[in-house]
Amino acid sequence: MNEKQYVLVKLIQKIEIFAGFGPMEVQRLLRICRFKNFAKGEKVYSLGGASDEMLIGLRGAMLVVGADGRELARIGPGKPLGEMGLFTGQPRSADIVAAQTSTALILTRSDLTLMLGGNPEMMAKILENVVGVLSARVEDTNAMVASQSRIIHELEKKLAKYEGPKQDDEDDGLEGDDDEDDYGDVDDDLDDDE
Template sequence: MAGLNKQQYALIKTMEKIQVFDGLDIKEIITLLRVCQTKSYEAQELIYRAGDISDEMLVLLRGKLLVTSYTGQMLAEIPSGNAVGEMGLFTGEPRSANIFASEPSTGLVLDKRGVTKEIKRLPDMYTKILENVVGILSERLADANNRLK
């Protein structure tokens, strides 16, 4: 890709793998990357608390995250190259779990204000993202339904 360095290219490739950004073209991904902030976290640092307002998402570039319930029960490990908080960013729902860095970690943070500003300029991008959010929520609902059977 002309004009991109290796780090930028790697970021774009990481973003392309994240379900909520599925179908976005490179220009749309670059637009989102412009409103991102890089943040670093220490091992055991609480990144998101269950019940808090969800106004940003994190794309994990390096490290590993732990997802725990309100009671501290381990729910999942999130390796680099994945995202957390994407549903709340678009739905406004409170955080459903605690997220900790299990080791020193670095991520890209997209906040609601920055994403909303870009989405208003690019309604086609917004449509793609909303379709992805609906698909993700449908999958999660089906999974929850199956667990109840």
């Protein structure tokens, strides 16, 4: 294995879904990948598009762009894009645009499926890794929701202090109050018209 191949093998081994792959397994994976160059500003993937391949940045950078045109993330070399969609088949959740002249490795679902079909050990490792990645993302989402809930609760407490206590004689518009009804003045006006 030459130095360039060694660097690629180490790079692939750092990607979560390929964790635990030995050098020979990574070399098998690399044989089914293709290299692709992207010009600065070139759209790589489109929001809602098919997730039938993933890429691994080797040089340059990619921008993840939301539906509103906002830049959500900048992905540098060694980072994968589209790896979960490769397994879930879910449509792309954002546009991907080359931030600068970039080179990436492309791995298609069909090539990966063919390779894994003959290697149950590699398939088991990938599936275990995918489950781990998805579990971690769910945990992160749950932690974010819990954090936002705490912030909302604190803001509600501050707002309640700012507004002060409610007056007892204030009409809150709820049925069953001691008021005659919630439409008193309107009903009186209607009676006068008859």
